Amino acid sequence: MPNDPDPPPAKRFKPGSVFFRQHKNKPGMLLPRKGHVTTPIDVQRKQLPIYQAKPQLLNQLRQLHNAILIGETGSGKTTQIPQYLYEAGIGRAGIIAITQPRRVAAVSLAGRVAEEKRTPLGKLVGYTVRFEDVTSSETKLKFMTDGMLLREAIGDPLLLRYTVVVLDEAHERTVHTDVLFGVVKTAQRRRRELNKIPLKVIVMSATMDVDLFSEYFNKSPVLYLEGRQHPIQIYYTKQPQSDYLQAALVSIFQIHQEAPPSHDILVFMTGQEEIEALARTCRDIAKHLPDGCGPMVVIPLYASLPPTQQLRVFQPAPKGSRKVILSTNIAETSVTISGIKFVIDTGMVKAKRFNPDSGLEVLAVQRVSKAQAWQRAGRAGREDSGSCYRLYTEPEFDNLIPMTVPEIQRCNLASVMLQLMALGIPDVMNFDFMSKPSPEAVRSALEHLELLGAVERKEGQVFLTALGKKMASFPLEPRYAKTILLSPDYSCSEEILSIVSLLSVDTVLFNPPARRDEVLAARKKFSSSEGDHMTLLNIYRAFKKVSGNKEWCRENFVNSRNMGLVKEVQAQLKDICLKLNLKLESCGADTGNVRRCLAHGMFVNAAELQPDGSYLALDTHQPVAIHPSSVLFQGKPAYVVFNELLHTSRCYMRDLCLVDADWLLDAAPEYFGRKLHPTKS
DNA sequence: GAGCACTGC
Incomplete structure (x- = not known):
C-alpha cells in the first residue's frame, strides 16, 4: 500500500491504452461452488495482496474514525479487513457490521469468513438479510444488506450495538448506501456529543472517484490497496455507429x-x-460459417430468465466451441463469469429515470457512464489479460458522463423521506446527503406523504404523524403501508395483506408469448370483473388451496418460486401488524370491502373515464390508458385506482381495481372536491 | 391490443 495515493492508478489509464485491473474473486449469486481447494485456508489468506499491507493498514485504521478504502472487490478487503480489525482487538466492545448491496453477497461472504475463522456460521461470524438472521449473541462480525442496517437504524439511530460500520461497494451508490452515509455520520457525531463509545466508519469502494466520499466524511484519508492485475486492451470504433446491434454482430463474428x-x-x-x-x-449465422471456424454457443443472460437457464453461463462450451454470452448489466456486478477474454460494450444501458413533476418513472435506453464502461471492460481481465471492444469512438467515450447518477437522484423519494423522519432526523428537507436529490423531488415526496397522512406541516417544518410512524415500520412503499393500516376499518386485513404481498414481489404470473391462448384460458378461471387485484387474490387463494402444488402451478402459468416469496412477505407483514396490535380478519366473500379499502389507500393513483372514452389520472390530469394485460382492458369502468404507471408507447396504468367515485370522495374529500367530476352512475 | 435494466426492506 503506497503512502502517496496520488495519482490513483485508474487516473493513469488513458482511453485506448493498455490499463490494468487486478484479479477479482467476488462471490456472485450464481458462482458455482468450488470443487476441492488444495491450498490450506490460512495460506490462502496470506497470499492475498492485502496481506502485505496489513500492518500499515491496521496502524491507520486504529487511529482513524473515518477511512476510505479503495481496492478491487476480492483483493481480499471485504473478507480480510473485518478479520484484521477483530484480531487486532479494534471494536471489540461491540459488533463490526459490513454492509453489502446484495443479499447473496452478504450470505456468501459471511460463509467464507466463518470458514476462514474455522467457526460455525452464526457464532462469531454471521449475517442478517431479509427473512434470514443467522447471528447470535456471540456474533462480532456481521455481514448484512445495507437495507437491513437501515431498518435497524429506525429502532436505534445511534447504532449503539456497533463499534465499526464498513460500507462496502460504496461506489454502487444504492439508495440504501446513500442514506446510510448520512445515518452513520449523524450517529458518529451524536455518539461523540453524548460521550458514547465511538463509531468507526470505513467506506470501501472499487473505483477511484472517492473525492466525494473523503470530502463528505470530514476529509478522511484515502487508503489504496493494490491487487493482482491483468492488462486489458481497449479498442474503439473509428466511426460512430448508428446501429450498435449490427456493430455487435460484426464484432462477435470478427473475433470468432x-x-x-x-x-x-x-x-x-x-x-x-x-x-x-x-x-x-x-x-x-454460425450455422453457415466457412470451414476452419469452430462452432459457437450463444447464451442469453438477464434477470428474468429462470435460474436454471441462468446457470448455463457457467457451463464451459464443448471443446473447440466458443461461448458467446449476451447479457444485460446483470453481468456488471451480480453475476461473475470466468473465462471471459473479450468484452464487447455497446455503450448502452436501460435505466430508470424519475420525473418528480409527473411522478413518472420511465425506463429508457441511454448511454453508460465512463465508470460503467470501465466496469464492463474489467470483466475481460479477471483471470488473465483480455480485450474490450467499445462500439463507439474515443471522442464519444470522452463525452460520456464520468459517473452514473446515484440512484437517490433518480428515484421516487417517498419511502426515503418517511424513513428519515422515522429515524428522527429533525430537518429532512436539508438532510446531509452526499449527493443531494433535487428540491423538487424532495418536495414532491413530502407532498405525497402529507396526502397519505404520514406527515404534517407546522410553521414550515414537517413532522411525522402517529400514522406515519406506523407506516414506517413496514418494509413497503408508503401507500401500501397505509392501505394495510386502513384495512381493519374494512374488516379485510387478511385480503389486503395478501394483495400487498402479491404486488410487492416480481410478477407471480408467467406469460410465455408462444402459449398465449393457453395462458388466457388458464387465467380466465380466476379473472374478476372487479379488477386485477381481485384476480390476483383469486389466484393466490387457489394456490393456497392446492398447497402450492407444482403441477398446478405449471398448468396455470403461476411462478411457484415467487408465490413462495409472497408467503414469506405476507408472514413478515402479518408479524408487523401483530406488533402494532392491528385486528386481523377476513371479509370472506364481501370483496367490496377490499376494493373500498384499496380506494381509500390508493386514492392518489385514481383515474377517471372521460366522455370521449379516454382516461385522466386525477392527481396530475395527464392522459392515461388501461394496459392490455389488465382484466379490465375490455371494459370502460368510470373510476379505477391503479398500482403503477408505465410509460412506453403510451402512459399505461397497470394493476387496476374498479372503484366508486363516492369511495374516493370519502377517502379525501378536500383533495377530490376539486378534481372529481362524478357522472351519473 | 402491449412488452419489463438491476437491486433491496
Whole structure:
C-alpha cells in the first residue's frame, strides 16, 4: 500500500491504452461452488495482496474514525479487513457490521469468513438479510444488506450495538448506501456529543472517484490497496455507429474468426428482447460459417430468465466451441463469469429515470457512464489479460458522463423521506446527503406523504404523524403501508395483506408469448370483473388451496418460486401488524370491502373515464390508458385506482381495481372536491 | 391490443 495515493492508478489509464485491473474473486449469486481447494485456508489468506499491507493498514485504521478504502472487490478487503480489525482487538466492545448491496453477497461472504475463522456460521461470524438472521449473541462480525442496517437504524439511530460500520461497494451508490452515509455520520457525531463509545466508519469502494466520499466524511484519508492485475486492451470504433446491434454482430463474428475458440466473449446489451433477437441471428449465422471456424454457443443472460437457464453461463462450451454470452448489466456486478477474454460494450444501458413533476418513472435506453464502461471492460481481465471492444469512438467515450447518477437522484423519494423522519432526523428537507436529490423531488415526496397522512406541516417544518410512524415500520412503499393500516376499518386485513404481498414481489404470473391462448384460458378461471387485484387474490387463494402444488402451478402459468416469496412477505407483514396490535380478519366473500379499502389507500393513483372514452389520472390530469394485460382492458369502468404507471408507447396504468367515485370522495374529500367530476352512475 | 435494466426492506 503506497503512502502517496496520488495519482490513483485508474487516473493513469488513458482511453485506448493498455490499463490494468487486478484479479477479482467476488462471490456472485450464481458462482458455482468450488470443487476441492488444495491450498490450506490460512495460506490462502496470506497470499492475498492485502496481506502485505496489513500492518500499515491496521496502524491507520486504529487511529482513524473515518477511512476510505479503495481496492478491487476480492483483493481480499471485504473478507480480510473485518478479520484484521477483530484480531487486532479494534471494536471489540461491540459488533463490526459490513454492509453489502446484495443479499447473496452478504450470505456468501459471511460463509467464507466463518470458514476462514474455522467457526460455525452464526457464532462469531454471521449475517442478517431479509427473512434470514443467522447471528447470535456471540456474533462480532456481521455481514448484512445495507437495507437491513437501515431498518435497524429506525429502532436505534445511534447504532449503539456497533463499534465499526464498513460500507462496502460504496461506489454502487444504492439508495440504501446513500442514506446510510448520512445515518452513520449523524450517529458518529451524536455518539461523540453524548460521550458514547465511538463509531468507526470505513467506506470501501472499487473505483477511484472517492473525492466525494473523503470530502463528505470530514476529509478522511484515502487508503489504496493494490491487487493482482491483468492488462486489458481497449479498442474503439473509428466511426460512430448508428446501429450498435449490427456493430455487435460484426464484432462477435470478427473475433470468432480470429481468436482461439477457448476465448469466450461477453457482450453488454440493454434488454431481453434485443438479446433474444441477436441470439437468434448469431445462431443462424454460425450455422453457415466457412470451414476452419469452430462452432459457437450463444447464451442469453438477464434477470428474468429462470435460474436454471441462468446457470448455463457457467457451463464451459464443448471443446473447440466458443461461448458467446449476451447479457444485460446483470453481468456488471451480480453475476461473475470466468473465462471471459473479450468484452464487447455497446455503450448502452436501460435505466430508470424519475420525473418528480409527473411522478413518472420511465425506463429508457441511454448511454453508460465512463465508470460503467470501465466496469464492463474489467470483466475481460479477471483471470488473465483480455480485450474490450467499445462500439463507439474515443471522442464519444470522452463525452460520456464520468459517473452514473446515484440512484437517490433518480428515484421516487417517498419511502426515503418517511424513513428519515422515522429515524428522527429533525430537518429532512436539508438532510446531509452526499449527493443531494433535487428540491423538487424532495418536495414532491413530502407532498405525497402529507396526502397519505404520514406527515404534517407546522410553521414550515414537517413532522411525522402517529400514522406515519406506523407506516414506517413496514418494509413497503408508503401507500401500501397505509392501505394495510386502513384495512381493519374494512374488516379485510387478511385480503389486503395478501394483495400487498402479491404486488410487492416480481410478477407471480408467467406469460410465455408462444402459449398465449393457453395462458388466457388458464387465467380466465380466476379473472374478476372487479379488477386485477381481485384476480390476483383469486389466484393466490387457489394456490393456497392446492398447497402450492407444482403441477398446478405449471398448468396455470403461476411462478411457484415467487408465490413462495409472497408467503414469506405476507408472514413478515402479518408479524408487523401483530406488533402494532392491528385486528386481523377476513371479509370472506364481501370483496367490496377490499376494493373500498384499496380506494381509500390508493386514492392518489385514481383515474377517471372521460366522455370521449379516454382516461385522466386525477392527481396530475395527464392522459392515461388501461394496459392490455389488465382484466379490465375490455371494459370502460368510470373510476379505477391503479398500482403503477408505465410509460412506453403510451402512459399505461397497470394493476387496476374498479372503484366508486363516492369511495374516493370519502377517502379525501378536500383533495377530490376539486378534481372529481362524478357522472351519473 | 402491449412488452419489463438491476437491486433491496
